[in-house]
Each structure stands twice: as structure tokens, then as C-alpha cells.
Amino acid sequence: MGWFESGWGISLxxxxxxxxxxxxxxxxxxxxxxxxAVAxxxxxxxxGLSIVLAIQFEYGASEKIQFGTSxxxxxxxxxxxxxGVDGISLPLIVLSTFITV
Structure with a gap:
């Protein structure tokens, strides 16, 4: 089980x-x-973590919450x-982390 399946990836x-x-x-x-440099x-x-999240995301089930933790x-x-991440929030997460760079 990876970090995203256990909920640690999103928390990171x-x-x-x-x-x-x-x-x-x-x-x-x-x-x-x-x-x-530190920033x-x-x-x-x-x-990078958001890119890994996008790669591991199951697009066929994008209407469901994935990688959720409570x-x-x-x-x-x-x-x-x-x-958790669904089909709408995934591109927003990737975009937000990209803009930060």
C-alpha cells in the first residue's frame, strides 16, 4: 500500500x-x-507529490473520492x-502546486 492509498500522500x-x-x-x-532555495x-x-497523485489517480472512477483519509x-x-481527491479537485491540486513553484 502506497502513501496515497493510506492517506499520507494527500496530508503531505x-x-x-x-x-x-x-x-x-x-x-x-x-x-x-x-x-x-529552501522554499x-x-x-x-x-x-512532485501532486504529479505522483495525478499518475496514481484512477480516472475511470473520478466521481468517487479517492485516496481519502479520515x-x-x-x-x-x-x-x-x-x-480526499475526486475528479474536480485533482486538476486544482496540481494547478495550485504548480503555481507555487
Missing amino acids: IVFLPLVGAVVVLAVPKAQEELQK LVFALVTF REWISAIGSNYTV
């Missing part, structure tokens, strides 16, 4: 840019080129973390 696409932003904030302001690396990895988030208020 969602949270990897946030991790990248925190790493860029940790780089000293005087090292602007390093900041740009570019995180953007390229996120875009986890309990904050049990005290009954909040869940639920993500």
Missing part, C-alpha cells in the same frame, strides 16, 4: 508547504538566497480531519 501535499514556511522562517534574514525545494517536492482530530468537540 497539504502540510509540507507549512513545514517549508517554518523552515524558511528559521533561516536568518541575511541568507536570502538560502531562503529562496523552492519544498515547492518542488510538493509539486482521522479524529479534536475528540472533545467531535472534530475530524478528512481529506
Whole structure:
């Protein structure tokens, strides 16, 4: 079972840019080129993951949610973390990650 079938791939696409932003904030302001390089690396990895997602997507069943995951988030208020990809959201994910690069 791959990362996308288990739900980890989509979560990486969602949270990897946030991790990248925190790493860029940790780089000293005087090292602007390093900041740009780190941001570019995180953007390229996120875009690469979205390309892998598009390749593994089953286009014959595009009306169904694929690579979905649902986890309990904050049990005290009954909040869940639920993500998945369907035929409409797939090109939007790829486009969003491409624009980031």
C-alpha cells in the first residue's frame, strides 16, 4: 500500500508547504538566497507529490473520492480531519502546486 492509498500522500501535499514556511522562517534574514532555495525545494517536492497523485489517480472512477483519509482530530468537540481527491479537485491540486513553484 502506497502513501496515497493510506492517506499520507494527500496530508503531505497539504502540510509540507507549512513545514517549508517554518523552515524558511528559521533561516536568518541575511541568507536570502538560502531562503529562496529552501522554499523552492519544498515547492518542488510538493509539486512532485501532486504529479505522483495525478499518475496514481484512477480516472475511470473520478466521481468517487479517492485516496481519502479520515482521522479524529479534536475528540472533545467531535472534530475530524478528512481529506480526499475526486475528479474536480485533482486538476486544482496540481494547478495550485504548480503555481507555487
